[in-house]
Amino acid sequence: MKKDFRAALFDLDGVVLDTESQYSKFWWQMGRVFRPDIPDFSLRIKGQTLRQIFDAWFDGETEQQAEITRRLNDFEAQMSYIYIKGTRAYVERLRLVGIPTAIVTSSNRPKMEAVYRARPELPMLFDKILTAEDFAESKPSPDCYLRGAAAFGLKAGDCVVFEDSVNGLKAGRASGAYVVGLATTNPREVIEPLCDEVIDNFLGMPKTS
Numbered sequence: 546m547k548k549d550f551r552a553a554l555f556d557l558d559g560v561v562l563d564t565e566s567q568y569s570k571f572w573w574q575m576g577r578v579f580r581p582d583i584p585d586f587s588l589r590i591k592g593q594t595l596r597q598i599f600d601a602w603f604d605g606e607t608e609q610q611a612e613i614t615r616r617l618n619d620f621e622a623q624m625s626y627i628y629i630k631g632t633r634a635y636v637e638r639l640r641l642v643g644i645p646t647a648i649v650t651s652s653n654r655p656k657m658e659a660v661y662r663a664r665p666e667l668p669m670l671f672d673k674i675l676t677a678e679d680f681a682e683s684k685p686s687p688d689c690y691l692r693g694a695a696a697f698g699l700k701a702g703d704c705v706v707f708e709d710s711v712n713g714l715k716a717g718r719a720s721g722a723y724v725v726g727l728a729t730t731n732p733r734e735v736i737e738p739l740c741d742e743v744i745d746n747f748l749g750m751p752k753t754s
Contacts, residue, residue: 546742546751547723550705553639554693554722555632555671557650559709562660563627565730571620579609591710591730593684594651594677621656626663629729631747636670647673649693649706651683673697684712687720694722714739 559565569587576586580602583589590598595617599610636646648671652660657676661667668674673696675689682688687701694701706717709730717724718739726740733743744750 546725547705550644550723551703552645552647552694552697552699553636553705553707554647554649554690554717555636555707556709556713557648557652557660559629559730560707560727561629561632561636561648561667562664563629563729564624565709567620567624569730571617575613575616579603579613591712593712594680595653596677597651597683618655621659624659624663626660629727629746631750633670635747635750640672645672645697647671647675647693647696649675649689651677651689653677684710685715685719687716690717690720690722694720708740709736711735711739 555561557564558568572587572590576583580586583602586602590602593601595614599606599613603609603613639646648667650657654676657674673693675693675696677683679692680686680689690701690704690706694704697704701720701722704722706720706722706724707727708714708717708724709727711731714724714726714736724740726736726743728736728743728745737743
């Protein structure tokens with residue numbers, strides 16, 4: 546593990562919260578209903594914002610966009626927002642030793658409101674939370690992590706990024722950050738080439754000083 550990082554940037558789904566398997570089922574169902582011509586639809590859209598999904602796969606289909614948005618809002622309102630093992634303790638430990646932390650997520654603010662209702666402590670646990678509205682480009686563009694680092698007055702090379710999705714790992718690496726991949730969404734052999742190291746969760750993370 547990189548020892549001299551000055552800030553830690555965390556993706557949300559599949560890194561802080563154990564939600565990726567739930568989203569995979571949702572988007573698999575949306576693919577079956579609205580894009581049956583794309584068997585791997587749920588894999589293709591991982592790490593993308595809702596706007597990016599609509600622009601790429603439902604351009605001009607306003608009725609389909611509205612229906613998917615309605616279903617997604619209903620789904621997120623009843624999701625289970627459970628922490629990945631060890632996440633909360635690790636973030637609290639980082640903050641105790643003066644290392645700032647941020648969530649950097651492709652989720653939008655309405656989704657985050659549902660998260661805050663389930664996890665009201667989350668905004669106080671992290672120093673900053675950046676959402677889809679804060680980025681000009683979505684993952685795998687490095688824009689989100691460049692902006693996450695800049696929020697602390699740092700370069701991405703001063704930061705460690707924690708990611709799980711292929712697009713997110715590519716974004717972290719393209720930013721120049723040290724990238725830790727979590728094998729929560731994809732197998733180790735898939736993400737190993739895209740990051741500096743792989744972990745299963747945050748249990749047993751090395752102590753910081």
